[in-house]
Amino acid sequence: MFEDLRDLYQEVIFDHNRNPRNFRVIEDADRKVEGFNPLCGDRLTLYLKMDGDRIADASFQGSGCAISTASVSLMTEIIKDKTEAEAEALFLTFHEMTTGKSEDIQLEAVGKLAVLAGVREYPARVKCATLAWHTLDAALKNQQEAVSTE
Amino acid sequence: MTTFPIERIRADFPILAEKIRGKDLVYLDNAASCQKPDIVIECMNHVYRHDYANIHRGVHTLSVRSTDKYEAAREKVRDFINAESSKEIIFVRGATEAINLIAQTYGKANIKAGDEILITAMEHHSNIVPWQMLCEQTEAVLRVAPMNQVGELLFDDFTQLLNEKTKLVAVVHMSNALGTINPVKDIIAAAHAKDIPVLLDGAQAIPHIPVDVQTLDCDFYVFSGHKLYGPSGIGVLYGKQAFLEAMPPYQGGGDMIRTVTFEKSTYAALPHKFEAGTPAIAEVIGLGAAIGYLNGIGMADIAAYEAELLTYATEQAKQIDGLKIIGEAKDKGAILSFTLGKIHPHDIGTMLDSLGIAIRAGHHCAMPVMEFYGVPATARASFAMYNTKQEIDVLMEGIKSLIKVFG
Numbered sequence: 001m002f003e004d005l006r007d008l009y010q011e012v013i014f015d016h017n018r019n020p021r022n023f024r025v026i027e028d029a030d031r032k033v034e035g036f037n038p039l040c041g042d043r044l045t046l047y048l049k050m051d052g053d054r055i056a057d058a059s060f061q062g063s064g065c066a067i068s069t070a071s072v073s074l075m076t077e078i079i080k081d082k083t084e085a086e087a088e089a090l091f092l093t094f095h096e097m098t099t100g101k102s103e104d105i106q107l108e109a110v111g112k113l114a115v116l117a118g119v120r121e122y123p124a125r126v127k128c129a130t131l132a133w134h135t136l137d138a139a140l141k142n143q144q145e146a147v148s149t150e
Numbered sequence: 151m152t153t154f155p156i157e158r159i160r161a162d163f164p165i166l167a168e169k170i171r172g173k174d175l176v177y178l179d180n181a182a183s184c185q186k187p188d189i190v191i192e193c194m195n196h197v198y199r200h201d202y203a204n205i206h207r208g209v210h211t212l213s214v215r216s217t218d219k220y221e222a223a224r225e226k227v228r229d230f231i232n233a234e235s236s237k238e239i240i241f242v243r244g245a246t247e248a249i250n251l252i253a254q255t256y257g258k259a260n261i262k263a264g265d266e267i268l269i270t271a272m273e274h275h276s277n278i279v280p281w282q283m284l285c286e287q288t289e290a291v292l293r294v295a296p297m298n299q300v301g302e303l304l305f306d307d308f309t310q311l312l313n314e315k316t317k318l319v320a321v322v323h324m325s326n327a328l329g330t331i332n333p334v335k336d337i338i339a340a341a342h343a344k345d346i347p348v349l350l351d352g353a354q355a356i357p358h359i360p361v362d363v364q365t366l367d368c369d370f371y372v373f374s375g376h377k378l379y380g381p382s383g384i385g386v387l388y389g390k391q392a393f394l395e396a397m398p399p400y401q402g403g404g405d406m407i408r409t410v411t412f413e414k415s416t417y418a419a420l421p422h423k424f425e426a427g428t429p430a431i432a433e434v435i436g437l438g439a440a441i442g443y444l445n446g447i448g449m450a451d452i453a454a455y456e457a458e459l460l461t462y463a464t465e466q467a468k469q470i471d472g473l474k475i476i477g478e479a480k481d482k483g484a485i486l487s488f489t490l491g492k493i494h495p496h497d498i499g500t501m502l503d504s505l506g507i508a509i510r511a512g513h514h515c516a517m518p519v520m521e522f523y524g525v526p527a528t529a530r531a532s533f534a535m536y537n538t539k540q541e542i543d544v545l546m547e548g549i550k551s552l553i554k555v556f557g
């Protein structure tokens with residue numbers, strides 16, 4: 001019945017929505033930033049444990065739609081063991097992929113995150129996918145205040 | 151109800167023939183904004199092709215024509231809400247601007263530090279924020295009358311909050327987030343017993359319920375044209391003449407003055423005192439056309455037909471496992487706000503959109519209502535006179551299917 005939505009709601013997204021990965025608090029986190037999407041009321045808290053400039057552990061709390069939950073869940077998986085610079089580069093690639101500015105985005109470069117490329121056809125939902133990454137961006141820049149997508 | 155001319159009405163709304171993602175459009179986001187009948191679209195088209203010029207300013211034929219049509223629309227609005235005089239009908243951009251106008255004119259002139267403004271727990275942001283801004287400017291206090299779990303105002307608590315410090319009661323006539331229709335006659339009687347004026351936010355009520363401002367005896371009534379099958383960018387502030395006369399003007403400029411010198415200006419009489427600058431001329435005339443169209447059908451028949459739709463939608467919704475209706479007031483307009491457990495309203499909205507169904511997903515500009523129910527957002531299907539039971543069936547089938555997909 002929802003054939004048109006296959007590109008947006010891929011099975012991986014349903015999977016991460018049902019069973020979000022790294023859905024926990026890191027008690028001794030070095031970075032903790034809140035992200036908020038006022039449009040839909042979604043809130044998440046991102047926790048990072050650093051080892052020098054390497055992300056040793058990442059986790060999150062909060063609730064949102066399937067797209068935003070899957071996005072943050074996938075993100076916490078993929079950024080683990082990345083350096084700050086690598087994570088920042090990933091953020092930029094992800095941003096380009098989801099806002100569709102660049103046609104010839106290297107989907108291999110983003111690995112599993114490619115399942116979220118479908119949001120670029122749904123401008124109303126792009127922020128759901130990017131909330132996690134804007135929150136990460138703030139955490140990497142060591143900002144304390146909450147991030148808003150607006 | 152077999153006499154309600156639903157087929158004819160649907161044929162009058164060209165957009166209803168639109169295909170969305172290859173499917174028939176099922177438009178259920180009427181509380182956000184309504185679609186427009188041909189007669190409104192054609193009327194505005196005609197204004198620009200044959201009648202348009204600035205109003206109240208020229209002696210030439212087109213200016214006279216535009217002015218006549220503009221003022222005729224004011225008379226139509228007056229008649230539609232049964233105001234005593236067309237001087238009491240002020241054209242503004244919408245309900246939001248009307249409330250801001252009252253806050254910044256009546257409010258600033260009459261509300262002082264320590265005074266209280268009383269609203270309810272189910273207000274739209276546009277009937278909260280202007281009062282908070284006024285409170286910041288004046289150090290007045292905003293008080294909020296509570297509601298119960300089904301979304302009904304707790305009337306006793308409301309009356310207990312009325313006191314000698316209360317300078318204004320501002321209440322939503324029908325809630326956009328819950329559908330609740332407030333007992334406005336009782337609210338007004340209780341407030342007037344203590345000489346407190348009452349503003350009704352009629353943005354949602356006006357397309358669904360016959361409104362008679364004299365019978366209600368409200369002091370202010372505000373609404374937007376775009377929710378009344380009319381154009382966007384135009385709305386109405388009704389105020390009792392004595393209040394409007396005593397209020398200072400809102401904006402200064404052309405059309406609102408009698409004489410201007412560099413030392414002092416004097417203001418025009420009502421209603422022009424509150425209509426500074428060139429207004430939304432074609433939109434006002436288009437709003438008049440929308441009202442003419444509604445009069446041809448009859449607000450009482452519309453209300454009865456929509457009540458049937460709501461009853462049907464509610465019955466169907468209750469048969470869906472996991473669907474929770476938010477807002478079950480006894481007196482309720484044609485709005486069905488709901489949640490589906492862990493399925494986020496935005497996912498519901500996108501899924502239904504792929505089936506051609508337009509609903510609203512979000513906080514409905516009523517964040518305090520969402521907080522009250524402990525949800526970040528709800529999905530909302532809101533009905534208009536052109537909706538049908540078949541469309542409700544399509545909605546319910548869509549909901550059942552998406553529940554399966556999310557499993």
Ligand SMILES: Cc1ncc(COP(=O)(O)O)c(C=O)c1O
Nearest residue numbers: 244245246274276326353354374
């Ligand atoms: C109850 C209520 N009040 C006020 C408004 C504000 O109307 P507008 O945005 O047209 O000014 C709305 C519109 O959403 C509403 O539903």
